[in-house]
Amino acid sequence: MDIDYIVAHIPMFGKAASLTISLALAGILLSLLIGLVCALVRYFHVPVLHRIVGGYIELSRNTPLMIQLFFLYYGLTRVGIMLEGVTCAIVGLAFLGGGYMAEAIRSGLEAVGRAQIESGLSIGLSRPQLIRYVVLPQAMAVAVPAIAANTIFLIKETSVFSIIALPDLMYVAKDLMKEGHSNESNLMLVVSYLILILPVSLFFTVLERRMRRAGLGS
Amino acid sequence: MLDSVASIFLSGRNMSRLMEGLAVTLEISVISVVLSMLLGIFVGLAMTSRNRLVLAGTRIYLEIIRVMPILVLLFLFYYSLSKIWGINLSAMSVAILVFTLWGTAEMADLVRGAITSMPRHQRESGRAIGLTESQINRYIIIPQAVRRLLPGVINLTTRMIKTTPFVFFINVPDLVKVGQQIVEITGMRNAMASFWVYGLIFLIYFIICYPISCFSVYLERKWES
Structure with a gap:
């Protein structure tokens, strides 16, 4: 083991790690957004879209x-679609993650009781209000463990980005x-x-504990 | 268009080489999945033990495997550990070793979850009606544990299959590696090669994994009611 060699290359790994972090961050945030939209489409059985989203989820997860x-x-x-390496990585990660996040959030949505929705409607909330104030807060609390597992899974998946010539950690x-x-x-x-990964893992452990203390949905 | 597709897959031994690659992919998947299931049951049982040393050991094993990307583990075992330990493992063996290490950890956690989530009164009721411990395990605990376990196990199986492309990085001639070689050779005279070859590999993975996922959903629905 050559310690000097390691020390000399720390900046190189630092730079590669920062690329991995920014790609992972962008990809995971997009995944959450796609996942949320897809989960809502599935949950409310939006005509036509509901089927397309179902197909997308199966394709990305399998x-x-x-x-x-x-x-x-x-x-x-x-076929004429040129994607730059960075764009491609983020699109790929979001395509994959979107399907996983959709399933995670959907399981959260399904855990919200029908009575909650009916109560919300009966006190005169509009549909967006219902989603924003009644359904999502409860659904997200239930979905946190699955979202956490997906986030860590997606960070680990970023390790393949070197195949599209991105100078990430594996590449270096x-x-x-x-x-x-x-x-x-x-x-x-x-x-x-x-x-x-360890800080992310610890963060989610703490978050899950806090969510449980809130006792939402139980 | 059809001509161009045909010229990629029908020229030379391209199609049979892809199938050979697929066989390698399936071989790695099947061996690692089967080994993981078997070893995972034992490690999972160990995780429910009251011995602190065993608990700490299995916990550390699980956490290390969980935190590291599989690709890093492949690199570690292929390029470093085999040298440090002085064992010369083929890329294929390293792939199976790493996937089994990972699959065992995940399987063990599933087994642990299935056992610890079993309500205590199940065992106590069994005792109350005079069953022996082995009868309780045979007729009460194991059937219920298997039901809780199966969807997760199937899910793990597809995850392991979907991770097999990583062996590309340590030069195992799997489906992806063969596909890339075909693209490199055929791509010079047929520009569409990468589209069709990677498209086909995408489809093959989907055709393998989708029915398995459907089976898991089916079991969950069936047992819920």
Whole structure:
């Protein structure tokens, strides 16, 4: 183990990690947005859209991100859709995550009792008000553990971005391995991902505990 | 268009090579899933033990595996650990080893969940009507635990199948790797190769995983009522 080598390459890994973080952040936020919209469409059985969303959810949940990226990045350019690496990564992650988040949020929505909705309607709330003040707060509280698991899953999935030539952590590590420093770069890799994922994991543990204390939906 | 598609898949041994790649993908999936299920049951039982050392050990194992991306584990085992331990493992064995380590951890957690969520009165009622401990396990605990377990296990199976493309990174000649090689060769004379080949691989994964997912939903619905 060459400590000097590791120290010399910390900035390189830092830069790669910041790329991973920004791609993951953008992808996960978009996933949540797509997931929320899809879950609401499914929950309220919006005609036509409901079927399209159902198909999308199945497609995104039953195919690997890596193949989605290969298709987006290398396949679609052939039919005239050019996506830049960064865009492609975010679109791919959001496509995958959207399906997972939709299922997580939908299970939360389904946990909200019919009586809640009927009570809301009977006191004269409009549909948007009903969603905003009655359904979503309760549904989100139930969905937090699933959303947490999905978030961590998506962060881990970002590790494949090097296949579309993005200089992320795996990309840098692979480069250093070519120079014959596989042990050092693997150590850096493990430490980098620990630094990335452990705080997120801890944050969700605390959040889940707080949500449970609120006793919503129970 | 049809001509161009035909020229990609029918030229040379392209289609049979893709099928060979698919066989490798399926081999890794089946072996790791089966091993994970078996080992996971034992580790899961260990996780319900009262021995603190066993509890701490299994907990640490689960958390480490959970936090690390599978790709990092593959790199670690393929490029470093085999050297440090002085064992020369083929890429294929490393893939199966890593997937089994991960699958066992996830399976163990499912087993633990299924057992600990079992209400205590189930066992106590069994005792009250005079069943022996092994009868209680055989007729009361295990059938219920299996029901709770199955949807999660099926879900884990599709997750493991969907993770197999990662073996591409350690040069296992799986479906994805073969696909990429075909794109590289055929792509020079047929620009649409990447579209059709990656499109087909996308479809193959969907055709494998979708029925399995449907089965899980079906079981959940059936047992709910």
